Amino acid sequence: MAIAIVIVLLVIGSLIFHYVSPWWFTPLASNWGAIDDTINITLWVTGIVFVLVNLFLAYVVFRFQYNKNRRAHYEPENTKLEGWLTAITAIGVAGMLAPGLFVWASFINVPQESDVIEVVGQQWHWSFRLPGNDGELGRTAIALISEKNPFGLDTKDSSGQDDILILSNEMHIPIDRPVKVLLRSKDVLHNFAVPQFRVKMDLVPGTVTYLWFKPTKIGRFEILCEELCGVAHYTMRGSVVVDSAEDYQTWLSEQQTFAQSMAVPLGDMEKGWELYAGCAGCHGAQGEGIKSLNAPRLAGMSSWYTKRQLAYFQKKIRGTDANDTSGQLMSQMSQLLADKAAINDVAFYINSLKPDEAAHSSTGDLSKGKQLFRSCSYCHGEKAEGNFFMNAPKLSGQHDWYLSQQLNNYKKGIRGNHPFDLYGSQMMLMSRLLHDEKAILDVVSYIGTLDKGLSK
Numbered sequence: 001m002a003i004a005i006v007i008v009l010l011v012i013g014s015l016i017f018h019y020v021s022p023w024w025f026t027p028l029a030s031n032w033g034a035i036d037d038t039i040n041i042t043l044w045v046t047g048i049v050f051v052l053v054n055l056f057l058a059y060v061v062f063r064f065q066y067n068k069n070r071r072a073h074y075e076p077e078n079t080k081l082e083g084w085l086t087a088i089t090a091i092g093v094a095g096m097l098a099p100g101l102f103v104w105a106s107f108i109n110v111p112q113e114s115d116v117i118e119v120v121g122q123q124w125h126w127s128f129r130l131p132g133n134d135g136e137l138g139r140t141a142i143a144l145i146s147e148k149n150p151f152g153l154d155t156k157d158s159s160g161q162d163d164i165l166i167l168s169n170e171m172h173i174p175i176d177r178p179v180k181v182l183l184r185s186k187d188v189l190h191n192f193a194v195p196q197f198r199v200k201m202d203l204v205p206g207t208v209t210y211l212w213f214k215p216t217k218i219g220r221f222e223i224l225c226e227e228l229c230g231v232a233h234y235t236m237r238g239s240v241v242v243d244s245a246e247d248y249q250t251w252l253s254e255q256q257t258f259a260q261s262m263a264v265p266l267g268d269m270e271k272g273w274e275l276y277a278g279c280a281g282c283h284g285a286q287g288e289g290i291k292s293l294n295a296p297r298l299a300g301m302s303s304w305y306t307k308r309q310l311a312y313f314q315k316k317i318r319g320t321d322a323n324d325t326s327g328q329l330m331s332q333m334s335q336l337l338a339d340k341a342a343i344n345d346v347a348f349y350i351n352s353l354k355p356d357e358a359a360h361s362s363t364g365d366l367s368k369g370k371q372l373f374r375s376c377s378y379c380h381g382e383k384a385e386g387n388f389f390m391n392a393p394k395l396s397g398q399h400d401w402y403l404s405q406q407l408n409n410y411k412k413g414i415r416g417n418h419p420f421d422l423y424g425s426q427m428m429l430m431s432r433l434l435h436d437e438k439a440i441l442d443v444v445s446y447i448g449t450l451d452k453g454l455s456k
């Protein structure tokens with residue numbers, strides 16, 4: 001009896017929860033009302049089955065409760081009943097699946113007149129590419145990706161020259177025009193999703209997936225990476241701004257083409273030289289590093305890495321741990337750089353410095369170090385030359401005392417522990433491959449043999 005009541009209450013509770021809960025679809029902002037319809041049909045079919053089956057169960061529990069004067073009737077076969085149940089179930093399942101097939105058919109059939117936009121995912125942000133005036137996207141290859149050419153466009157393909165590159169987490173599209181979204185990943189699986197448009201698709205390294213939709217409301221909508229496998233995909237936030245036709249043209253006219261981006265230098269050497277005067281006191285006139293001040297060698301450092309570190313120091317993503325006194329000092333110094341342009345210029349200048357080689361004095365076991373370095377070279381390169389694509393900086397040529405100190409910092413969680421320091425947290429995990437001081441000494445000694453100087 002009690003169980004029958006519990007089951008009935010469960011059914012009533014579920015229905016109330018469904019109708020009064022505030023969680024429901026976000027207001028629709030695209031042509032994909034049909035996707036909502038299929039979900040609604042599924043909810044109706046499963047809802048009706050849920051209510052009927054559970055009420056029947058409650059009835060049976062109540063009606064046929066134990067009675068010592070009654071014996072159960074044994075009836076293993078009932079062809080008529082089984083026929084009915086099979087037919088009803090088949091109709092229910094077909095009712096749920098068939099509409100989805102029709103919607104899927106239109107989801108993969110992109111209208112001829114669609115605009116094209118490419119979405120590129122990487123750990124952990126989005127960027128976008130438009131075909132430019134010729135309406136054609138240029139060829140790309142992962143191997144061509146570099147700081148100057150982050151999309152990996154092939155310079156030999158003329159259709160890529162006018163491609164419009166958007167190196168930001170925000171893309172714009174005009175209202176009421178169907179758009180085909182090509183999805184490409186630089187590294188791992190990602191998942192492009194915009195809830196209001198009801199679109200969602202995996203990005204798979206090595207292939208190009210796609211989806212299409214027609215935005216029907218002006219506004220800003222959030223792009224989410226809904227990939228579960230891997231780490232920190234939730235940080236890949238971006239936005240799609242749906243503009244009126246005029247606003248879209250204004251925005252479009254401010255964007256850079258591939259050819260333009262290749263023509264602009266990464267920074268201003270003169271200004272970088274001026275700014276570097278404020279750094280030389282600690283890092284040395286030639287960026288050679290000064291051990292007594294714990295200031296590392298900067299000369300020849302890739303500007304993408306310098307820029308990222310300076311931005312992290314400024315935003316207090318690096319150098320905030322109470323035990324990281326050197327990092328704290330540098331975090332203060334980074335405030336000397338007024339804006340993004342200043343960071344670009346000083347990083348550009350630092351990259352051009354070529355002082356004498358660092359003196360390597362570590363006395364670890366080189367063959368052990370070589371063995372340990374195998375797992376590092378996957379990201380940092382065979383010669384520890386650094387790898388833009390893997391976000392891993394150059395290590396060769398750096399002072400051994402600084403490398404050991406940083407490895408210890410990662411191991412202790414003094415560096416890389418900030419929730420936004422995703423690259424640092426990767427390295428925090430890797431540092432655990434080095435079990436003790438001896439291992440750190442060995443690998444650092446080996447890195448010391450890899451390069452003669454930090455020249456480019």
Ligand SMILES: [Cu+2]
Binds near residue numbers: 121189190191227233
């Ligand atoms: Cu992702």
